[in-house]
Amino acid sequence: MTRYIFFSGKGGVGKTTMASATAIHYALTGERTLIVTTDPASNLADVFEQEIGHKITPVKGVLKNLFAMEIDPDEATREYKEGIIGPYRTIMPEDIIASLEEQLSGPCTTEMASFDRFIDFMETDEYDVIVFDTAPTGHTIRLLELPVDWSRHIEEASKGSGQTCLGPVQSLQDSKDKYDRATALLKDTERTTFIFVMRPDKLSLYETLRASRELETIGIKPGEIIINGILPKEVCEMHSRR
Ligand SMILES: Nc1ncnc2c1ncn2[C@@H]1O[C@H](COP(=O)(O)OP(=O)(O)O)[C@@H](O)[C@H]1O
Ligand SMILES: [Mg+2]
Structure with a gap:
């Protein structure tokens, strides 16, 4: 696996479950592992049965190598503004x-x-491994498109009015380099893997195909798909007998 692993997919398909299992796996094999969620409706705290919130928090229990964080959009905004204005x-x-x-x-x-x-x-x-448990698909793709948009926006504004909706261009020039690096990293299959989680049904398949095509339009190759929730044969037979 690569150093950065993204889990994406619709709400309720099992992203957090799969991302957490993956993070635990790496932590147990001795890798220093961080699991981060960008889902505003995160349930990482429920999974690990402890408070997490907008800070890197060691996961209690036997896993010395596991850390978790839930990105809070309001806190992130405050930090971001202060970083520019400060x-x-x-x-x-x-x-x-x-x-x-x-x-x-x-x-x-x-x-x-x-x-x-x-x-x-x-x-x-x-960290040796960073697992990203992302918000439902559409939102993630929007986030992933951002660095492409923004670096273009900054470049155009620096030639024109010198203003962006994020403040004066000068304060953003460093950001452009940062977004360019992020885009390169997201596209680099040696370093980043995208995993779509889906359910074994038509709608989920359709949604996954659409999302993976959208990713490809911004130059990112989806790496793997997990089909979650396949029931064992005995259970299906039991249901069909009812
Ligand atoms: N393979 C599975 N077996 C049993 N329960 C599962 C499985 N995958 C997910 N769940 C349960 O389904 C619910 C949604 O999973 P979750 O990982 O929170 O989805 P997401 O993060 O995509 O919204 C949770 O209650 C979770 O415990
Ligand atoms: Mg989740």
């Missing part, structure tokens, strides 16, 4: 800071913030 706070007049804060209050900041947090994990070498 350096200007002491050197700029108050009204400029206020105007920056206002510029950074739109929905695009919120969207970007979770992704930014997410990329940070792809840039650290603190």
Whole structure:
């Protein structure tokens, strides 16, 4: 397996279950493992039966190598804004800071913030394996398209007005490099694996095919598919006899 493993698929198909099982497996084999969820309706805390939240938390029990985090979009937004505004706070007049804060209050900041947090994990070498338990498919794909969009947006704005909906271009130039690196990493099959989880039914198959085509349009090859919830033959026979 690769260092970064993404689990994607519709709600309720078993992403969190499969992602957690995978993370536990790597932790047990001695790899320092982090499981991160970007699903706002995360249930990682239920799976590991402990509080997790918006910070890297060691998973209790026998697994010394396992860490978990639930990305909170509001917290991520606050951190992201502070990261941009922070350096200007002491050197700029108050009204400029206020105007920056206002510029950074739109929905695009919120969207970007979770992704930014997410990329940070792809840039650290603190873990041998990072498992991403992502939000339902459409949302994930939107997130994955972001670095492509944003690096283009930043480039265009730097030639034109110098303004982006995320604040002045100068403060974002570093971000462009970061998003370019993230895109390259997501496309690199040596480093990143995408796993779709689905159920053995037509609708799920259709959804998985569509999602994997969408991924391919942004240059990402889906690696594996897990068909979850196949019942053993005896159970099916028992049901059909009823
Ligand atoms: N193979 C399985 N066998 C039994 N229960 C399962 C299996 N896979 C998932 N579940 C259960 O189905 C529910 C949804 O799974 P979950 O992993 O939370 O899905 P997702 O993260 O995709 O929304 C959970 O209650 C989980 O315990
Ligand atoms: Mg889940």
